[in-house]
Amino acid sequence: MANKEYLLIPGPTPVSDEVYDALGRETMGHTDPRFAKIYKNAIEMTKELFNTDAEAYVISGSGTLAMEMAIVNTVSKGERLLVISHGFFGDRFIPLAKAFGIEVDVIQAEWGKQVDVKEVVNQLKQHSYKAVTVTHVDTSTGVESNIAELIPVVKRAGALFILDGVCATAALEEDLSKGYGADDAKIDVVLTGSQKAIGMPPGLAIIAFSDEAIAAREQLAEVPAYYADIQNWRKVMDTPTAYFATPPVNLIYAYECAMKIVLNEGMEARIKRHENYGTAIRRALIAYGMNPLAKEDVASPTLSCILYPEGIDDALFREKLAERGIIVAGALAHLAGKAFRIGHMGSTTPQMLEQAICHIGEVLEELGHKVTIGAALKAFREVLTVEKV
Numbered sequence: 569m570a571n572k573e574y575l576l577i578p579g580p581t582p583v584s585d586e587v588y589d590a591l592g593r594e595t596m597g598h599t600d601p602r603f604a605k606i607y608k609n610a611i612e613m614t615k616e617l618f619n620t621d622a623e624a625y626v627i628s629g630s631g632t633l634a635m636e637m638a639i640v641n642t643v644s645k646g647e648r649l650l651v652i653s654h655g656f657f658g659d660r661f662i663p664l665a666k667a668f669g670i671e672v673d674v675i676q677a678e679w680g681k682q683v684d685v686k687e688v689v690n691q692l693k694q695h696s697y698k699a700v701t702v703t704h705v706d707t708s709t710g711v712e713s714n715i716a717e718l719i720p721v722v723k724r725a726g727a728l729f730i731l732d733g734v735c736a737t738a739a740l741e742e743d744l745s746k747g748y749g750a751d752d753a754k755i756d757v758v759l760t761g762s763q764k765a766i767g768m769p770p771g772l773a774i775i776a777f778s779d780e781a782i783a784a785r786e787q788l789a790e791v792p793a794y795y796a797d798i799q800n801w802r803k804v805m806d807t808p809t810a811y812f813a814t815p816p817v818n819l820i821y822a823y824e825c826a827m828k829i830v831l832n833e834g835m836e837a838r839i840k841r842h843e844n845y846g847t848a849i850r851r852a853l854i855a856y857g858m859n860p861l862a863k864e865d866v867a868s869p870t871l872s873c874i875l876y877p878e879g880i881d882d883a884l885f886r887e888k889l890a891e892r893g894i895i896v897a898g899a900l901a902h903l904a905g906k907a908f909r910i911g912h913m914g915s916t917t918p919q920m921l922e923q924a925i926c927h928i929g930e931v932l933e934e935l936g937h938k939v940t941i942g943a944a945l946k947a948f949r950e951v952l953t954v955e956k957v
């Protein structure tokens with residue numbers, strides 16, 4: 569890979585050479601039939617990824633735009649939204665929905681834990697909710713939410729289930745055709761950005777809607793949006809020679825390439841690979857005497873939030889790692905300075921993660937924390953093998 573540094577933050581993530589090559593191809597006109605074919609293929613692959621025949625949208629923007637599209641196209645002013653939050657990104661739906669005059673209630677998990685499903689069941693009895701948002705993996709805590717339990721509960725209450733997959737899509741199962749629970753309840757909206765587990769540079773908002781979610785949009789007389797209104801984009805997604813607003817041609821080349829990589833590997837293999845990444849990296853870091861914020865049974869396959877041992881300075885730790893070409897992220901909100909976050913998703917390789925383990929060991933030593941790098945590597949290799957290059 570051309571990457572000089574290993575970008576092990578929870579997005580953007582390492583980008584493969586093929587994707588960089590695709591990004592650098594000559595820019596075509598945005599309604600050129602040759603480009604339209606690529607765009608159409610990219611949209612079809614998005615539907616395949618989410619296992620749906622309904623609708624998918626891929627447009628310029630970040631994950632937050634996709635969050636906004638999910639809300640404005642399903643919930644209108646004065647209607648109620650229940651936000652199930654597992655941290656910083658779950659909370660983002662609160663001001664977002666309020667900006668559109670939506671009534672918002674919130675259930676917040678303690679950081680590092682999953683929400684209590686009983687609490688959700690009780691809250692759903694208090695009001696009639698149009699939709700419920702859940703963050704699949706909250707990037708602030710490294711917790712994977714218990715969607716298999718939440719989907720049936722939410723759907724039974726008659727609300728739409730909106731899943732923020734920004735740090736999960738293409739690494740965890742997000743299947744719009746899969747039925748959960750006795751009622752075969754399904755996800756209605758799933759959204760992501762290009763720069764996390766898909767392994768592309770930032771710049772694309774990606775979202776899929778079930779037939780039920782599309783019906784909800786059709787029932788809204790108007791939406792308080794123009795660019796984010798899916799009705800304005802539908803004709804472009806169906807026939808990309810149509811124009812609404814100029815799509816990011818080169819990002820679509822890169823996305824088509826990245827999605828081929830994703831689908832060629834296959835979701836089953838990707839899910840397993842990411843599970844192994846999460847287990848391996850956390851076992852190695854635990855061998856250094858560090859503790860993940862989330863307990864292993866709820867810890868995410870895509871990133872980990874790791875608490876520092878006593879006496880490690882956050883800024884110095886990350887600076888010394890960066891000097892060695894390993895980029896990790898600080899923690900957010902009340903955990904800032906007390907933990908760091910390491911991404912292990914998308915095109916990240918076992919070799920990158922092993923390098924990171926070695927360098928983290930060296931830096932901990934430099935900062936006066938006694939560790940055995942060999943023991944951490946052994947723990948890592950019990951789960952993952954690194955191909956010799």
Ligand SMILES: *Cc1c(COP(=O)(O)O)cnc(C)c1O
Nearest residue numbers: 630631632657705707734735761
């Ligand atoms: C990164 C992230 C977002 C925000 O995405 P942007 O692309 O930064 O707008 C939202 N939700 C989750 C879970 C994320 O990880």
